[in-house]
Amino acid sequence: MKVFVTGGAGFIGSNFVYHLLGLPAAYSVVNYDALTYAGNLLNLERVASQQNYSFVRGNICDAAAVCAAMQGCDAVVHFAAESHVDRSIYEPAPIIETNVRGTLVLLQAARELKISRFVHVSTDEVYGDIPHGLASDENYPLQPNSPYSASKAASDMLVRSFVRTYGFPGIITRASNNYGPYQFPEKFIPLMIANALDNKPLPIYGDGLQERDWLHVEDHCRALALVLERGREGEVYNVGAGNTEPNLSMVRRILRVLGKPESLMTRVADRPGHDRRYALESSKITRELGWSPGMDLEQGIRQTINWYRSNGAWLQHVREGDYREYYDKYYTHRDKTMKTVTA
Numbered sequence: 001m002k003v004f005v006t007g008g009a010g011f012i013g014s015n016f017v018y019h020l021l022g023l024p025a026a027y028s029v030v031n032y033d034a035l036t037y038a039g040n041l042l043n044l045e046r047v048a049s050q051q052n053y054s055f056v057r058g059n060i061c062d063a064a065a066v067c068a069a070m071q072g073c074d075a076v077v078h079f080a081a082e083s084h085v086d087r088s089i090y091e092p093a094p095i096i097e098t099n100v101r102g103t104l105v106l107l108q109a110a111r112e113l114k115i116s117r118f119v120h121v122s123t124d125e126v127y128g129d130i131p132h133g134l135a136s137d138e139n140y141p142l143q144p145n146s147p148y149s150a151s152k153a154a155s156d157m158l159v160r161s162f163v164r165t166y167g168f169p170g171i172i173t174r175a176s177n178n179y180g181p182y183q184f185p186e187k188f189i190p191l192m193i194a195n196a197l198d199n200k201p202l203p204i205y206g207d208g209l210q211e212r213d214w215l216h217v218e219d220h221c222r223a224l225a226l227v228l229e230r231g232r233e234g235e236v237y238n239v240g241a242g243n244t245e246p247n248l249s250m251v252r253r254i255l256r257v258l259g260k261p262e263s264l265m266t267r268v269a270d271r272p273g274h275d276r277r278y279a280l281e282s283s284k285i286t287r288e289l290g291w292s293p294g295m296d297l298e299q300g301i302r303q304t305i306n307w308y309r310s311n312g313a314w315l316q317h318v319r320e321g322d323y324r325e326y327y328d329k330y331y332t333h334r335d336k337t338m339k340t341v342t343a
C-alpha cells in the first residue's frame with residue numbers, strides 16, 4: 001500500500017514513517033511536508049535513501065502540488081498542522097490556514113483521486129476541559145478553547161461532512177498529549193528536559209496543577225497503523241494511555257530522573273484560556289482493533305530523556321539552526337508576556 005503522509009518530517013509524523021516502514025506488510029510512503037520550523041529532514045535520516053520512501057516538499061494549502069504528489073497513492077495519513085497552542089494564541093491566522101484550509105485541500109484532492117482511506121490525525125483537545133471524575137469518549141461534545149483546538153475541531157467537522165455528503169472513506173483519530181523522540185522543544189516535555197539539561201529555569205504556567213493524559217508516541221503510531229489497516233470508515237477513535245498527571249508531578253519526575261534540583265522550576269503567568277484537564281476514554285479502539293498502550297509512563301519518560309541526552313546535536317540544530325528567526329520572534333514575545341510569579 002502506498003501511503004501519502006502529510007507532515008511526516010514533524011514529531012509524530014516521523015515516528016509514524018519509521019513505524020510503518022518497519023512493519024512486515026509492504027508499505028511505501030510519500031512524505032509531503034512544507035518543512036516549517038517544526039519539520040526537519042534530520043528526523044528521517046534512517047529511511048531517506050530507502051526505495052519505499054520518498055519526500056516531496058510542499059504546502060498542504062497548494063492544491064495543484066498536493067494533487068500531483070498524491071497521484072498513485074492508495075491512502076492518506078494526515079499529520080501536517082501548526083500544532084502548538086501557545087503559538088496559536090500568539091498568531092491564530094496561520095493555524096487556521098494550515099489546519100482548516102489545508103485539510104479541505106487534502107480532502108478534495110483525495111476525493112478526486114479516489115483515495116481508498118483517509119486517516120485524519122486529531123487531538124483530545126477538541127473536547128476542551130474535562131471535569132474531574134470524567135473522561136471524554138468519542139461522543140463527548142466538542143468544546144475547543146484555544147485557536148489551535150478550534151482549528152482541529154473545524155478540520156474534524158470537515159472530514160465528517162465529507163464522509164456524510166460524499167461517502168468519503170475518512171476516519172478521525174483523537175489522541176492525547178504525545179511525548180517521545182523528535183518532539184520540538186517548544187512543547188512541555190522536551191522543553192523541560194532541554195532546559196533542565198542546560199540548568200535553565202523550567203517555566204510552569206500558573207499553579208502547575210493542569211492535567212494532561214500522556215501517551216508515548218510509539219503507542220500512538222501503533223494505534224494509527226491499526227486504524228489505517230482495519231479502522232471503520234466514518235468512525236472516530238480516541239487514543240489515550242490513561243496516564244493523566246498534573247504538570248508539576250511530570251516536571252518533578254523529569255528532574256528526579258536527571259538528578260537536577262526542584263529549584264529550577266519557575267512559576268510564570270498562566271496561559272490565557274488554559275484547559276485545566278484532559279482525560280480520554282479509549283475503550284473503543286481497544287474493543288474494535290485490539291490496541292492497548294504498551295509503554296509505562298516512568299519507562300517512557302526515562303527513554304525520552306535518554307534520547308534527548310544522546311541527541312544533543314539534533315537539539316542544538318532545531319533550537320539554533322535554520323529556525324532561529326522564528327524561534328527568537330516567538331520566545332521574545334513569550335518572555336515579555338510571561339512574568340515570573342514566584343521563584
Ligand code: NAD
Binds near residue numbers: 037084121123174
Ligand atoms: P509537529 O509540529 O511536530 O509537526 C508538524 C509537521 O507538519 C511539520 O513537519 C511541519 O513542517 C508540517 N507542516 C506544517 N504546516 C504545513 C503545511 N502548511 N503544509 C505541509 N506541511 C506542514 O506536530 P506533531 O506534534 O507531530 O503533530 C502532528 C499531528 O498530530 C497534528 O495534526 C496534531 O494536531 C496532531 N496531534 C498532536 C499531538 C501531540 O501531542 N503532539 C497529540 C494529538 C494529535
Ligand code: TYD
Binds near residue numbers: 084186191208247
Ligand atoms: P503543551 O506541550 O504546549 O501541550 P498542550 O497545551 O497542547 O496540552 O503543554 C502541556 C501542558 O504544559 C499544558 O498544561 C501547558 C503546560 N506548559 C507549561 O506549564 N510550561 C510550558 O513552558 C509549556 C510549553 C507548557
